[in-house]
Amino acid sequence: MTDTRPPFSLVGIDHVVFLVDDLAKATRWxxxxxxxxxxxxxxxxGMEQVWCGAALIVLWxxxxxxxxxxxPPVKGGRNVDHVCIALSPFDEGAMRAHLAAHDVRIEREALHGGARGMGNSFYVLDPWGNKLELKGPAVYPDGRDWPKN
Structure with a gap:
């Protein structure tokens, strides 16, 4: 029987590339x-990379x-819905205030599953229309945060 497993192990997301039209503004944002x-x-x-935790966001x-x-061959065409950025625990009110202070509109708030479990998420758009899910760590129905017990 032939071994069909890949000859590598998955480590995680290394980087994501966002297309922008103002590199200085993107880097600041x-x-x-x-x-x-x-x-x-x-x-x-015409490319800058910024660290997002252990991964990179590439601004091109x-x-x-x-x-x-x-x-892109089609102006305004997309082939990615959103990128989820894992965050440390956060106070939801402080998050709303921080985003408002930067004129970032919250598109949606939700409790969604992800690689670390069910957590609170804020969906926002960067100035170029890239959708970001800003996701906190797992929370449990009894209100405790993970990994705190």
Missing amino acids: YADVLGCQPGYSYPTL DITHPGAASAI
């Missing part, structure tokens, strides 16, 4: 709103000549 830290820089491509400026291969 991800730093100010999400607290992302500078990552790798590729000025010849489609107005830059180095991004010619990244421009």
Whole structure:
């Protein structure tokens, strides 16, 4: 019998790439709103990467000549619904206030399942229309947070 398992192990999400049209604004937004830290820089491509925990968000400026291969064939076309960013525990009121202070409208709030269990989520759009799910850690029906017991 042939072994059909892949010759590797999955580790997790390494990075996601968002197409933007103002790299400086995008870099500021991800730093100010999400607290992302500078990552790798590729000025010849018009690309900046920012750290989002242990993963990277790549911001690629489609107005830059180095991004010619990244421009979607259909203007405004999408092929990703959203990216979920795992967060530490947060106070929901403080989260609403923080997002409002940055003029970020909450599209939806929900209690959804994810890789870490059922948790509270806020759905927002970045200025380029990329939908982000900002997801807290698992919570349980008795109100306790995970991993706190």
